[in-house]
Amino acid sequence: MKKVFDEVASLEKRVVKDFFLSEEILMEHASNSIFNYILKKFRKNKTILIVCGCGNNGADGLALARLLHKNFNVKIYIVKEPKSAMAKLQYKRAKSLNIEFVHNLFEADIIVDCIFGTGLNKKLDENIINLIASLNSFNSFKIACDIPSGIDIYGQIINIAYKSDITFTMGAYKTSLFSDTAKDYVGDIKLVNLGVHKDIFQIDADIFLLEKKDMVLPFRNNKNSHKGTFGHLNIIAGEKIGASIISSKAAFSFGAGLVTIVCSKEQNITEYIMQSRNIAQNCTAIAIGMGLGEIYDKNLEEILELNFPKVFDADIFYKPLIVNYLDENIVLTPHPKEFISLLKLTNIADISIEELQNNRFLYVKKFCKKYPKTTLLLKGANVLIAKDNKIYINSYGTQVLSKGGSGDVLSGLIASLLAQGYEPLNATISASLAHTLASKKYKKNNYSLNPNDLIKKVKKL
Ligand SMILES: NC(=O)C1=CN([C@@H]2O[C@H](COP(=O)(O)OP(=O)(O)OC[C@H]3O[C@@H](n4cnc5c(N)ncnc54)[C@H](OP(=O)(O)O)[C@@H]3O)[C@@H](O)[C@H]2O)[C@@H](O)CC1
Ligand SMILES: Nc1ncnc2c1ncn2[C@@H]1O[C@H](COP(=O)(O)OP(=O)(O)O)[C@@H](O)[C@H]1O
Numbered sequence: 001m002k003k004v005f006d007e008v009a010s011l012e013k014r015v016v017k018d019f020f021l022s023e024e025i026l027m028e029h030a031s032n033s034i035f036n037y038i039l040k041k042f043r044k045n046k047t048i049l050i051v052c053g054c055g056n057n058g059a060d061g062l063a064l065a066r067l068l069h070k071n072f073n074v075k076i077y078i079v080k081e082p083k084s085a086m087a088k089l090q091y092k093r094a095k096s097l098n099i100e101f102v103h104n105l106f107e108a109d110i111i112v113d114c115i116f117g118t119g120l121n122k123k124l125d126e127n128i129i130n131l132i133a134s135l136n137s138f139n140s141f142k143i144a145c146d147i148p149s150g151i152d153i154y155g156q157i158i159n160i161a162y163k164s165d166i167t168f169t170m171g172a173y174k175t176s177l178f179s180d181t182a183k184d185y186v187g188d189i190k191l192v193n194l195g196v197h198k199d200i201f202q203i204d205a206d207i208f209l210l211e212k213k214d215m216v217l218p219f220r221n222n223k224n225s226h227k228g229t230f231g232h233l234n235i236i237a238g239e240k241i242g243a244s245i246i247s248s249k250a251a252f253s254f255g256a257g258l259v260t261i262v263c264s265k266e267q268n269i270t271e272y273i274m275q276s277r278n279i280a281q282n283c284t285a286i287a288i289g290m291g292l293g294e295i296y297d298k299n300l301e302e303i304l305e306l307n308f309p310k311v312f313d314a315d316i317f318y319k320p321l322i323v324n325y326l327d328e329n330i331v332l333t334p335h336p337k338e339f340i341s342l343l344k345l346t347n348i349a350d351i352s353i354e355e356l357q358n359n360r361f362l363y364v365k366k367f368c369k370k371y372p373k374t375t376l377l378l379k380g381a382n383v384l385i386a387k388d389n390k391i392y393i394n395s396y397g398t399q400v401l402s403k404g405g406s407g408d409v410l411s412g413l414i415a416s417l418l419a420q421g422y423e424p425l426n427a428t429i430s431a432s433l434a435h436t437l438a439s440k441k442y443k444k445n446n447y448s449l450n451p452n453d454l455i456k457k458v459k460k461l
Protein backbone atom coordinates (compact mmCIF):
# COMPACT_ATOMS: atom_id res chain seq x y z
CA MET A 1 0.00 0.00 0.00
CA LYS A 2 1.04 3.57 -0.65
CA LYS A 3 0.80 6.58 1.64
CA VAL A 4 -1.80 9.30 1.03
CA PHE A 5 -1.80 12.81 2.56
CA ASP A 6 -4.41 15.52 3.08
CA GLU A 7 -1.81 18.12 2.10
CA VAL A 8 1.68 17.97 0.59
CA ALA A 9 2.94 21.57 0.91
CA SER A 10 4.38 20.84 4.38
CA LEU A 11 6.27 17.82 2.96
CA GLU A 12 7.73 20.04 0.23
CA LYS A 13 8.79 22.62 2.83
CA ARG A 14 10.36 19.85 4.89
CA VAL A 15 12.65 18.59 2.10
CA VAL A 16 13.74 22.16 1.38
CA LYS A 17 14.50 22.81 5.06
CA ASP A 18 15.89 19.43 6.19
CA PHE A 19 17.62 18.17 3.04
CA PHE A 20 18.65 21.48 1.46
CA LEU A 21 16.74 20.95 -1.78
CA SER A 22 15.32 24.06 -3.42
CA GLU A 23 11.88 24.84 -4.78
CA GLU A 24 13.57 24.94 -8.15
CA ILE A 25 14.91 21.38 -7.86
CA LEU A 26 11.45 20.14 -6.88
CA MET A 27 9.85 21.95 -9.80
CA GLU A 28 12.42 20.64 -12.29
CA HIS A 29 11.57 17.09 -11.17
CA ALA A 30 7.84 17.85 -11.43
CA SER A 31 8.06 19.16 -15.00
CA ASN A 32 10.65 16.59 -16.05
CA SER A 33 8.35 13.70 -15.12
CA ILE A 34 5.60 14.95 -17.43
CA PHE A 35 8.21 15.70 -20.12
CA ASN A 36 9.54 12.11 -20.01
CA TYR A 37 6.04 10.70 -20.22
CA ILE A 38 5.16 12.80 -23.28
CA LEU A 39 8.51 12.03 -24.90
CA LYS A 40 7.96 8.27 -24.56
CA LYS A 41 4.30 8.21 -25.49
CA PHE A 42 3.95 10.65 -28.42
CA ARG A 43 5.52 11.26 -31.82
CA LYS A 44 7.52 14.43 -32.31
CA ASN A 45 5.09 16.07 -34.73
CA LYS A 46 2.36 16.45 -32.10
CA THR A 47 1.00 19.83 -31.00
CA ILE A 48 0.98 20.46 -27.27
CA LEU A 49 -0.99 23.24 -25.60
CA ILE A 50 0.12 24.06 -22.05
CA VAL A 51 -2.42 26.14 -20.13
CA CYS A 52 -0.79 28.02 -17.24
CA GLY A 53 -2.14 29.81 -14.18
CA CYS A 54 -0.31 32.43 -12.15
CA GLY A 55 1.04 30.28 -9.30
CA ASN A 56 3.52 27.43 -9.06
CA ASN A 57 1.23 25.07 -10.93
CA GLY A 58 1.55 27.45 -13.85
CA ALA A 59 5.30 27.57 -13.19
CA ASP A 60 5.43 23.77 -13.59
CA GLY A 61 3.74 24.22 -16.96
CA LEU A 62 6.16 26.89 -18.11
CA ALA A 63 9.11 24.70 -17.11
CA LEU A 64 7.52 21.80 -18.99
CA ALA A 65 7.16 24.00 -22.09
CA ARG A 66 10.89 24.77 -21.92
CA LEU A 67 11.73 21.04 -21.78
CA LEU A 68 9.36 20.14 -24.62
CA HIS A 69 10.34 23.07 -26.86
CA LYS A 70 12.01 21.93 -30.13
CA ASN A 71 11.05 18.32 -29.42
CA PHE A 72 7.37 19.05 -30.09
CA ASN A 73 5.23 21.85 -31.42
CA VAL A 74 4.60 23.57 -28.06
CA LYS A 75 2.33 26.51 -27.38
CA ILE A 76 1.62 28.25 -24.07
CA TYR A 77 -1.67 29.84 -23.09
CA ILE A 78 -1.46 32.13 -20.07
CA VAL A 79 -4.68 32.26 -18.04
CA LYS A 80 -3.41 34.92 -15.60
CA GLU A 81 -0.09 36.79 -15.57
CA PRO A 82 2.60 35.05 -13.46
CA LYS A 83 2.37 36.03 -9.81
CA SER A 84 4.58 33.68 -7.74
CA ALA A 85 8.36 34.17 -7.88
CA MET A 86 8.84 30.80 -9.58
CA ALA A 87 6.13 31.52 -12.14
CA LYS A 88 7.83 34.82 -13.00
CA LEU A 89 11.22 33.10 -13.37
CA GLN A 90 9.89 30.22 -15.52
CA TYR A 91 7.97 32.74 -17.64
CA LYS A 92 11.17 34.72 -18.27
CA ARG A 93 12.97 31.51 -19.29
CA ALA A 94 10.17 30.45 -21.66
CA LYS A 95 10.03 33.91 -23.23
CA SER A 96 13.80 34.02 -23.72
CA LEU A 97 13.61 30.73 -25.64
CA ASN A 98 11.00 32.20 -27.99
CA ILE A 99 8.41 29.56 -27.19
CA GLU A 100 5.14 30.59 -28.78
CA PHE A 101 2.46 32.13 -26.55
CA VAL A 102 -1.09 31.93 -27.94
CA HIS A 103 -4.17 33.97 -27.05
CA ASN A 104 -6.78 31.48 -28.18
CA LEU A 105 -7.38 27.94 -27.07
CA PHE A 106 -7.30 25.27 -29.76
CA GLU A 107 -7.70 21.53 -30.01
CA ALA A 108 -4.05 20.48 -29.74
CA ASP A 109 -3.11 16.80 -29.81
CA ILE A 110 -2.15 17.07 -26.17
CA ILE A 111 -3.33 19.56 -23.57
CA VAL A 112 -1.57 20.01 -20.23
CA ASP A 113 -3.59 21.67 -17.49
CA CYS A 114 -1.37 23.78 -15.22
CA ILE A 115 -4.00 26.34 -14.17
CA PHE A 116 -4.43 25.51 -10.49
CA GLY A 117 -2.81 22.90 -8.32
CA THR A 118 -3.07 22.73 -4.57
CA GLY A 119 -3.41 26.53 -4.41
CA LEU A 120 -7.05 26.66 -5.58
CA ASN A 121 -8.58 28.81 -2.85
CA LYS A 122 -11.71 30.43 -4.18
CA LYS A 123 -14.59 29.94 -6.59
CA LEU A 124 -13.76 30.03 -10.27
CA ASP A 125 -14.91 33.10 -12.16
CA GLU A 126 -16.95 32.98 -15.34
CA ASN A 127 -13.90 33.24 -17.63
CA ILE A 128 -12.10 30.29 -16.07
CA ILE A 129 -15.29 28.20 -16.01
CA ASN A 130 -15.70 28.83 -19.74
CA LEU A 131 -12.04 28.14 -20.37
CA ILE A 132 -12.14 24.76 -18.59
CA ALA A 133 -15.40 23.90 -20.38
CA SER A 134 -13.67 24.60 -23.72
CA LEU A 135 -10.69 22.43 -22.80
CA ASN A 136 -13.06 19.63 -21.78
CA SER A 137 -14.87 19.87 -25.11
CA PHE A 138 -11.67 19.20 -27.06
CA ASN A 139 -10.88 15.70 -28.21
CA SER A 140 -7.23 16.06 -27.16
CA PHE A 141 -5.24 13.74 -24.90
CA LYS A 142 -5.51 15.52 -21.56
CA ILE A 143 -2.87 15.69 -18.87
CA ALA A 144 -3.30 17.35 -15.47
CA CYS A 145 -0.36 18.72 -13.52
CA ASP A 146 -0.67 17.78 -9.81
CA ILE A 147 -4.48 17.80 -9.73
CA PRO A 148 -7.13 18.57 -12.38
CA SER A 149 -7.90 22.29 -12.08
CA GLY A 150 -11.19 22.91 -10.32
CA ILE A 151 -10.87 20.10 -7.76
CA ASP A 152 -10.24 21.59 -4.32
CA ILE A 153 -8.22 20.16 -1.44
CA TYR A 154 -11.30 18.28 -0.19
CA GLY A 155 -11.79 16.62 -3.56
CA GLN A 156 -14.89 18.70 -4.25
CA ILE A 157 -15.77 20.48 -7.46
CA ILE A 158 -17.42 23.84 -6.81
CA ASN A 159 -18.10 24.87 -10.41
CA ILE A 160 -16.34 22.76 -13.00
CA ALA A 161 -13.14 20.72 -13.25
CA TYR A 162 -10.77 19.72 -16.02
CA LYS A 163 -11.36 16.13 -17.13
CA SER A 164 -7.98 14.51 -17.57
CA ASP A 165 -6.81 11.20 -18.99
CA ILE A 166 -3.85 11.18 -16.65
CA THR A 167 -2.85 13.17 -13.56
CA PHE A 168 0.76 13.57 -12.47
CA THR A 169 0.63 14.15 -8.74
CA MET A 170 3.68 15.75 -7.18
CA GLY A 171 5.57 14.19 -4.26
CA ALA A 172 2.75 12.21 -2.68
CA TYR A 173 -0.81 11.01 -3.30
CA LYS A 174 -3.43 13.46 -2.02
CA THR A 175 -6.80 12.50 -0.53
CA SER A 176 -8.49 15.03 -2.84
CA LEU A 177 -7.69 12.75 -5.80
CA PHE A 178 -9.69 9.93 -4.20
CA SER A 179 -13.03 11.57 -3.46
CA ASP A 180 -15.85 9.83 -5.34
CA THR A 181 -16.44 13.09 -7.24
CA ALA A 182 -12.83 13.25 -8.44
CA LYS A 183 -12.96 9.75 -9.90
CA ASP A 184 -14.47 10.97 -13.19
CA TYR A 185 -11.79 13.68 -13.55
CA VAL A 186 -8.39 12.35 -12.50
CA GLY A 187 -7.90 9.58 -15.06
CA ASP A 188 -4.85 7.42 -14.27
CA ILE A 189 -2.86 8.81 -11.37
CA LYS A 190 0.95 8.81 -11.56
CA LEU A 191 3.07 9.69 -8.55
CA VAL A 192 6.05 11.96 -9.28
CA ASN A 193 9.30 11.81 -7.35
CA LEU A 194 10.49 15.31 -6.46
CA GLY A 195 14.21 14.71 -5.92
CA VAL A 196 14.47 12.34 -2.99
CA HIS A 197 13.09 8.81 -2.59
CA LYS A 198 9.42 8.75 -1.61
CA ASP A 199 10.29 7.12 1.72
CA ILE A 200 12.31 10.23 2.56
CA PHE A 201 9.87 12.73 1.07
CA GLN A 202 6.88 11.20 2.85
CA ILE A 203 6.47 11.14 6.63
CA ASP A 204 4.21 8.72 8.60
CA ALA A 205 0.67 8.59 7.25
CA ASP A 206 -2.70 7.37 8.46
CA ILE A 207 -4.27 7.07 5.01
CA PHE A 208 -3.16 4.42 2.49
CA LEU A 209 -3.91 3.52 -1.10
CA LEU A 210 -4.37 -0.22 -1.51
CA GLU A 211 -2.48 -2.12 -4.21
CA LYS A 212 -3.06 -5.52 -5.80
CA LYS A 213 -0.30 -7.01 -3.72
CA ASP A 214 -2.21 -6.17 -0.52
CA MET A 215 -4.74 -8.86 -1.42
CA VAL A 216 -4.14 -12.18 0.34
CA LEU A 217 -6.24 -14.91 -1.29
CA PRO A 218 -7.33 -17.89 0.86
CA PHE A 219 -5.16 -20.47 -0.93
CA ARG A 220 -5.03 -23.82 0.83
CA ASN A 221 -1.51 -24.82 1.74
CA ASN A 222 -1.98 -28.00 3.76
CA LYS A 223 -3.03 -31.22 2.03
CA ASN A 224 -4.25 -32.80 5.26
CA SER A 225 -7.49 -30.85 5.61
CA HIS A 226 -11.28 -31.31 5.73
CA LYS A 227 -14.22 -28.95 5.21
CA GLY A 228 -14.24 -27.95 8.87
CA THR A 229 -10.69 -26.67 8.49
CA PHE A 230 -12.06 -23.76 6.47
CA GLY A 231 -14.79 -22.58 8.80
CA HIS A 232 -18.55 -22.52 8.79
CA LEU A 233 -20.24 -19.27 7.81
CA ASN A 234 -23.83 -18.70 8.95
CA ILE A 235 -25.82 -16.15 6.96
CA ILE A 236 -28.94 -14.86 8.66
CA ALA A 237 -31.63 -14.67 5.98
CA GLY A 238 -34.33 -12.06 6.03
CA GLU A 239 -37.34 -11.19 3.95
CA LYS A 240 -35.42 -11.10 0.67
CA ILE A 241 -33.78 -14.51 0.46
CA GLY A 242 -32.02 -13.63 -2.83
CA ALA A 243 -29.51 -11.40 -1.04
CA SER A 244 -28.48 -14.25 1.29
CA ILE A 245 -28.20 -16.69 -1.61
CA ILE A 246 -25.86 -14.35 -3.49
CA SER A 247 -23.74 -13.86 -0.36
CA SER A 248 -23.68 -17.59 0.34
CA LYS A 249 -22.45 -18.42 -3.19
CA ALA A 250 -19.76 -15.74 -3.02
CA ALA A 251 -18.65 -17.00 0.41
CA PHE A 252 -18.51 -20.64 -0.73
CA SER A 253 -16.55 -19.74 -3.87
CA PHE A 254 -14.11 -17.76 -1.75
CA GLY A 255 -13.09 -20.74 0.35
CA ALA A 256 -15.45 -21.15 3.33
CA GLY A 257 -15.69 -24.90 4.02
CA LEU A 258 -19.38 -24.78 4.95
CA VAL A 259 -22.03 -22.14 4.43
CA THR A 260 -25.47 -22.26 6.03
CA ILE A 261 -28.35 -19.91 5.44
CA VAL A 262 -30.27 -19.53 8.68
CA CYS A 263 -33.96 -19.02 7.87
CA SER A 264 -37.30 -19.55 9.64
CA LYS A 265 -38.90 -21.54 6.82
CA GLU A 266 -37.50 -23.82 4.17
CA GLN A 267 -36.31 -22.02 1.05
CA ASN A 268 -35.35 -23.00 -2.46
CA ILE A 269 -31.61 -22.33 -2.37
CA THR A 270 -28.42 -23.48 -4.09
CA GLU A 271 -27.74 -27.24 -3.61
CA TYR A 272 -24.36 -26.96 -1.95
CA ILE A 273 -25.51 -24.34 0.56
CA MET A 274 -27.07 -25.74 3.75
CA GLN A 275 -30.10 -24.30 5.49
CA SER A 276 -31.18 -24.42 9.09
CA ARG A 277 -33.50 -22.71 11.57
CA ASN A 278 -30.66 -22.27 14.02
CA ILE A 279 -27.10 -21.11 14.04
CA ALA A 280 -24.77 -24.10 13.72
CA GLN A 281 -22.79 -25.40 16.70
CA ASN A 282 -19.55 -25.18 14.72
CA CYS A 283 -20.26 -21.70 13.34
CA THR A 284 -17.10 -19.59 12.91
CA ALA A 285 -18.59 -16.35 11.52
CA ILE A 286 -21.95 -14.70 10.94
CA ALA A 287 -23.20 -12.35 8.22
CA ILE A 288 -26.38 -10.43 8.92
CA GLY A 289 -28.36 -7.66 7.29
CA MET A 290 -28.51 -8.52 3.59
CA GLY A 291 -32.20 -8.53 2.60
CA LEU A 292 -33.05 -8.55 6.32
CA GLY A 293 -36.24 -6.46 6.34
CA GLU A 294 -38.09 -6.68 9.65
CA ILE A 295 -36.68 -8.72 12.52
CA TYR A 296 -37.78 -8.84 16.16
CA ASP A 297 -35.36 -7.01 18.46
CA LYS A 298 -35.26 -10.06 20.72
CA ASN A 299 -34.12 -12.33 17.87
CA LEU A 300 -31.61 -9.78 16.69
CA GLU A 301 -30.23 -9.34 20.21
CA GLU A 302 -29.71 -13.09 20.59
CA ILE A 303 -27.63 -13.13 17.42
CA LEU A 304 -25.67 -10.00 18.30
CA GLU A 305 -24.79 -11.48 21.70
CA LEU A 306 -23.00 -14.44 20.05
CA ASN A 307 -19.26 -14.05 20.25
CA PHE A 308 -18.31 -14.73 16.60
CA PRO A 309 -16.82 -12.36 14.07
CA LYS A 310 -19.69 -10.78 12.17
CA VAL A 311 -20.37 -8.79 9.03
CA PHE A 312 -23.16 -6.20 9.41
CA ASP A 313 -24.68 -5.17 6.09
CA ALA A 314 -27.65 -3.37 4.54
CA ASP A 315 -30.89 -3.16 6.56
CA ILE A 316 -29.13 -3.71 9.87
CA PHE A 317 -27.86 -0.11 9.77
CA TYR A 318 -31.40 1.06 10.55
CA LYS A 319 -31.59 -1.00 13.80
CA PRO A 320 -30.72 1.11 16.89
CA LEU A 321 -29.69 -2.05 18.80
CA ILE A 322 -26.46 -2.46 16.84
CA VAL A 323 -24.72 0.51 18.46
CA ASN A 324 -24.18 -1.64 21.58
CA TYR A 325 -22.21 -4.20 19.62
CA LEU A 326 -19.66 -2.22 17.62
CA ASP A 327 -16.56 -4.02 18.90
CA GLU A 328 -13.41 -5.55 17.36
CA ASN A 329 -15.38 -8.58 16.11
CA ILE A 330 -17.48 -6.53 13.74
CA VAL A 331 -17.09 -5.53 10.10
CA LEU A 332 -19.58 -2.92 8.83
CA THR A 333 -20.28 -2.60 5.09
CA PRO A 334 -22.69 0.32 4.60
CA HIS A 335 -23.36 2.21 1.38
CA PRO A 336 -23.68 5.99 1.84
CA LYS A 337 -27.39 5.97 2.73
CA GLU A 338 -26.85 3.23 5.31
CA PHE A 339 -23.80 5.03 6.67
CA ILE A 340 -25.71 8.25 7.35
CA SER A 341 -28.21 6.16 9.34
CA LEU A 342 -25.32 4.63 11.30
CA LEU A 343 -23.84 8.10 11.93
CA LYS A 344 -27.21 9.20 13.29
CA LEU A 345 -27.75 6.11 15.46
CA THR A 346 -24.28 6.56 16.96
CA ASN A 347 -24.89 10.30 17.59
CA ILE A 348 -21.90 11.19 15.45
CA ALA A 349 -23.73 13.30 12.87
CA ASP A 350 -27.15 13.91 11.36
CA ILE A 351 -26.29 14.69 7.74
CA SER A 352 -27.53 14.30 4.18
CA ILE A 353 -26.05 11.85 1.68
CA GLU A 354 -24.68 14.84 -0.26
CA GLU A 355 -22.85 16.17 2.81
CA LEU A 356 -21.38 12.69 3.37
CA GLN A 357 -20.33 12.23 -0.25
CA ASN A 358 -18.63 15.63 -0.25
CA ASN A 359 -16.71 14.72 2.91
CA ARG A 360 -16.29 10.95 2.95
CA PHE A 361 -12.87 10.98 4.60
CA LEU A 362 -14.04 13.38 7.31
CA TYR A 363 -17.01 11.26 8.40
CA VAL A 364 -15.09 8.01 8.20
CA LYS A 365 -12.48 9.60 10.50
CA LYS A 366 -15.21 10.74 12.90
CA PHE A 367 -16.68 7.23 13.03
CA CYS A 368 -13.26 5.70 13.52
CA LYS A 369 -12.46 8.05 16.39
CA LYS A 370 -15.54 6.88 18.28
CA TYR A 371 -15.28 3.19 17.32
CA PRO A 372 -11.56 2.58 16.62
CA LYS A 373 -11.78 -1.22 17.06
CA THR A 374 -14.61 -1.80 14.59
CA THR A 375 -13.75 -2.30 10.92
CA LEU A 376 -15.74 -0.03 8.61
CA LEU A 377 -16.05 -0.35 4.83
CA LEU A 378 -17.84 2.61 3.27
CA LYS A 379 -18.98 1.65 -0.23
CA GLY A 380 -18.62 3.98 -3.18
CA ALA A 381 -16.70 4.64 -6.37
CA ASN A 382 -13.61 4.64 -4.16
CA VAL A 383 -14.17 2.32 -1.22
CA LEU A 384 -12.87 3.50 2.17
CA ILE A 385 -11.90 0.89 4.75
CA ALA A 386 -11.08 2.09 8.26
CA LYS A 387 -9.88 0.75 11.58
CA ASP A 388 -7.75 2.09 14.45
CA ASN A 389 -7.86 5.62 13.00
CA LYS A 390 -6.27 4.46 9.76
CA ILE A 391 -8.02 4.61 6.38
CA TYR A 392 -7.33 2.34 3.40
CA ILE A 393 -8.59 3.39 -0.06
CA ASN A 394 -9.60 0.81 -2.66
CA SER A 395 -9.78 2.69 -5.96
CA TYR A 396 -10.01 -0.33 -8.29
CA GLY A 397 -13.83 -0.52 -8.51
CA THR A 398 -15.71 0.81 -11.52
CA GLN A 399 -19.26 1.48 -12.65
CA VAL A 400 -19.72 -2.16 -13.73
CA LEU A 401 -20.39 -2.83 -10.04
CA SER A 402 -23.35 -0.42 -9.84
CA LYS A 403 -25.89 -3.23 -9.73
CA GLY A 404 -28.20 -4.75 -7.12
CA GLY A 405 -26.38 -7.72 -5.64
CA SER A 406 -22.80 -6.45 -5.97
CA GLY A 407 -22.83 -5.53 -2.29
CA ASP A 408 -24.18 -8.98 -1.36
CA VAL A 409 -21.21 -10.55 -3.13
CA LEU A 410 -18.89 -8.30 -1.14
CA SER A 411 -20.43 -9.14 2.23
CA GLY A 412 -20.19 -12.84 1.34
CA LEU A 413 -16.50 -12.51 0.46
CA ILE A 414 -15.64 -10.72 3.70
CA ALA A 415 -17.69 -13.12 5.80
CA SER A 416 -16.02 -16.07 4.07
CA LEU A 417 -12.57 -14.87 5.11
CA LEU A 418 -13.80 -14.18 8.66
CA ALA A 419 -15.13 -17.74 8.79
CA GLN A 420 -11.71 -18.98 7.65
CA GLY A 421 -10.00 -17.17 10.51
CA TYR A 422 -8.78 -13.94 8.90
CA GLU A 423 -8.57 -11.01 11.28
CA PRO A 424 -11.41 -8.51 10.47
CA LEU A 425 -9.32 -5.72 8.91
CA ASN A 426 -7.29 -8.15 6.76
CA ALA A 427 -10.47 -9.97 5.72
CA THR A 428 -12.06 -6.69 4.67
CA ILE A 429 -9.05 -5.45 2.71
CA SER A 430 -8.49 -8.73 0.86
CA ALA A 431 -12.18 -9.30 0.14
CA SER A 432 -12.70 -5.73 -1.07
CA LEU A 433 -9.69 -6.02 -3.39
CA ALA A 434 -10.92 -9.40 -4.65
CA HIS A 435 -14.36 -7.87 -5.31
CA THR A 436 -13.05 -4.93 -7.34
CA LEU A 437 -10.21 -6.73 -9.12
CA ALA A 438 -12.61 -9.50 -10.14
CA SER A 439 -14.94 -6.87 -11.59
CA LYS A 440 -12.05 -5.48 -13.66
CA LYS A 441 -11.58 -8.89 -15.23
CA TYR A 442 -15.13 -8.77 -16.59
CA LYS A 443 -14.70 -7.97 -20.28
CA LYS A 444 -18.29 -7.97 -21.57
CA ASN A 445 -20.28 -4.72 -21.95
CA ASN A 446 -19.93 -2.68 -18.80
CA TYR A 447 -23.68 -2.54 -18.18
CA SER A 448 -24.16 -6.30 -18.17
CA LEU A 449 -22.45 -7.73 -15.06
CA ASN A 450 -24.51 -9.81 -12.65
CA PRO A 451 -23.49 -11.25 -9.27
CA ASN A 452 -22.83 -14.71 -10.73
CA ASP A 453 -20.46 -13.21 -13.35
CA LEU A 454 -18.63 -11.45 -10.54
CA ILE A 455 -18.36 -14.61 -8.46
CA LYS A 456 -16.96 -16.47 -11.50
CA LYS A 457 -14.21 -13.85 -11.81
CA VAL A 458 -13.42 -14.13 -8.09
CA LYS A 459 -12.65 -17.82 -8.71
CA LYS A 460 -10.00 -16.87 -11.28
CA LEU A 461 -8.10 -14.11 -9.50
N1 LIG B 1 5.98 24.18 -3.41
C1 LIG B 1 6.85 23.52 -4.16
O1 LIG B 1 7.99 23.44 -3.82
C2 LIG B 1 6.41 22.89 -5.39
C3 LIG B 1 5.13 23.13 -5.94
N2 LIG B 1 4.74 22.58 -7.09
C4 LIG B 1 3.56 23.02 -7.79
O2 LIG B 1 3.00 24.15 -7.18
C5 LIG B 1 1.59 24.02 -7.06
C6 LIG B 1 1.07 24.87 -5.97
O3 LIG B 1 1.41 26.16 -6.34
P1 LIG B 1 0.78 27.42 -5.62
O4 LIG B 1 0.79 27.22 -4.16
O5 LIG B 1 1.48 28.60 -6.16
O6 LIG B 1 -0.72 27.38 -6.09
P2 LIG B 1 -1.39 27.22 -7.55
O7 LIG B 1 -2.12 25.94 -7.51
O8 LIG B 1 -0.47 27.44 -8.64
O9 LIG B 1 -2.50 28.39 -7.56
C7 LIG B 1 -2.28 29.53 -6.81
C8 LIG B 1 -2.62 30.79 -7.59
O10 LIG B 1 -3.87 30.70 -8.16
C9 LIG B 1 -4.71 31.75 -7.70
N3 LIG B 1 -6.04 31.22 -7.50
C10 LIG B 1 -6.44 30.26 -6.65
N4 LIG B 1 -7.73 29.99 -6.82
C11 LIG B 1 -8.16 30.79 -7.81
C12 LIG B 1 -9.41 30.97 -8.45
N5 LIG B 1 -10.48 30.23 -8.13
N6 LIG B 1 -9.52 31.88 -9.42
C13 LIG B 1 -8.45 32.62 -9.78
N7 LIG B 1 -7.24 32.50 -9.20
C14 LIG B 1 -7.11 31.60 -8.24
C15 LIG B 1 -4.11 32.24 -6.44
O11 LIG B 1 -4.47 33.58 -6.35
P3 LIG B 1 -4.30 34.42 -4.97
O12 LIG B 1 -4.76 33.56 -3.84
O13 LIG B 1 -2.88 34.76 -4.91
O14 LIG B 1 -5.20 35.57 -5.22
C16 LIG B 1 -2.64 31.95 -6.65
O15 LIG B 1 -2.01 33.01 -7.26
C17 LIG B 1 1.41 22.54 -6.86
O16 LIG B 1 0.10 22.15 -7.16
C18 LIG B 1 2.46 21.98 -7.81
O17 LIG B 1 1.93 21.91 -9.12
C19 LIG B 1 5.60 21.59 -7.78
O18 LIG B 1 6.30 22.28 -8.76
C20 LIG B 1 6.60 20.94 -6.86
C21 LIG B 1 7.34 21.95 -6.07
N1 LIG C 1 -19.37 3.37 -9.72
C1 LIG C 1 -18.82 2.47 -8.90
N2 LIG C 1 -17.47 2.36 -8.84
C2 LIG C 1 -16.91 1.45 -8.03
N3 LIG C 1 -17.60 0.59 -7.23
C3 LIG C 1 -18.95 0.66 -7.25
C4 LIG C 1 -19.62 1.59 -8.08
N4 LIG C 1 -20.96 1.43 -7.89
C5 LIG C 1 -21.11 0.45 -6.99
N5 LIG C 1 -19.90 -0.03 -6.59
C6 LIG C 1 -19.66 -1.09 -5.59
O1 LIG C 1 -20.68 -2.08 -5.71
C7 LIG C 1 -21.17 -2.47 -4.43
C8 LIG C 1 -22.66 -2.10 -4.33
O2 LIG C 1 -23.16 -2.44 -3.09
P1 LIG C 1 -24.67 -2.12 -2.64
O3 LIG C 1 -25.05 -0.76 -3.09
O4 LIG C 1 -24.78 -2.45 -1.20
O5 LIG C 1 -25.50 -3.15 -3.51
P2 LIG C 1 -26.51 -4.34 -3.09
O6 LIG C 1 -26.92 -4.11 -1.68
O7 LIG C 1 -27.66 -4.26 -4.05
O8 LIG C 1 -25.77 -5.62 -3.26
C9 LIG C 1 -20.29 -1.74 -3.41
O9 LIG C 1 -19.21 -2.56 -3.05
C10 LIG C 1 -19.81 -0.52 -4.19
O10 LIG C 1 -18.59 -0.02 -3.67
Ligand SMILES: [K+]
Residues within 6 Å of the ligand: 057, 113, 114, 115, 116, 117, 144, 145, 146, 147, 148, 149
Ligand atom coordinates in the same frame (compact mmCIF):
# COMPACT_ATOMS: atom_id res chain seq x y z
K1 LIG D 1 -3.68 21.50 -12.63
